[in-house]
Amino acid sequence: MIYGIGTDICDIRRITATLQRQGDRFATKVLGDDELAVWRSRSARWPQRGVRYLATRFSAKEAFSKAVGMGMRMPMSWRLCEILNEKSGKPRIVLHGELKAWFEAQGLRAHVTVTDETDYAASFVVVERDLPPPANS
Template structure:
């Protein structure tokens, strides 16, 4: 049974502007493992990756019904891609029972999360 659904969309130029202004932005959003992946990317792909993770984490927090805050911050959530490219959610280092999808166009990134009851 579905426990929660979350959706988020973010403009790539907004994320690029925040990231270019200060590297601490990406450090507040991405886990250490996600940062390692981010550093292997180049150019526009870095912005797509960062924006996609930002949207996925926002969508997850909405699906939980908490939003981003003390009980659920960006670094509590991790989105790791399997070898196939399928993104998988982790919360407090534990796999999440549910699904996440991330997409982007030239101007926006979006993510949807569906949480399932355990």
């Protein structure tokens, strides 16, 4: 059963401008530890590729927060939600801490896709409920 759907589009030029103003501070606010390692590696080889990576992760987290219906308020937070890639390249959502506990207690699972073009990154998330809703929701 579909619990929620979220989508987001992000202007990559806006992410570039934010990085120029804030430097790594913005990336460390938005990215989890594993994402941060990928971002640093990609940025070192090709800075624009790092910006695109950051933009797709920002967009996917916004889409996820919309799909679960809570926006950016606890237990949802930037760093507790990571968008990582399987070996095949398929993106997947990895949750941590309070967000993971809440998500699992709701019996939810998520699917994510991300894409980027010259000026934009976009994401789409579908959240499904595997279990009947908890009695108190």
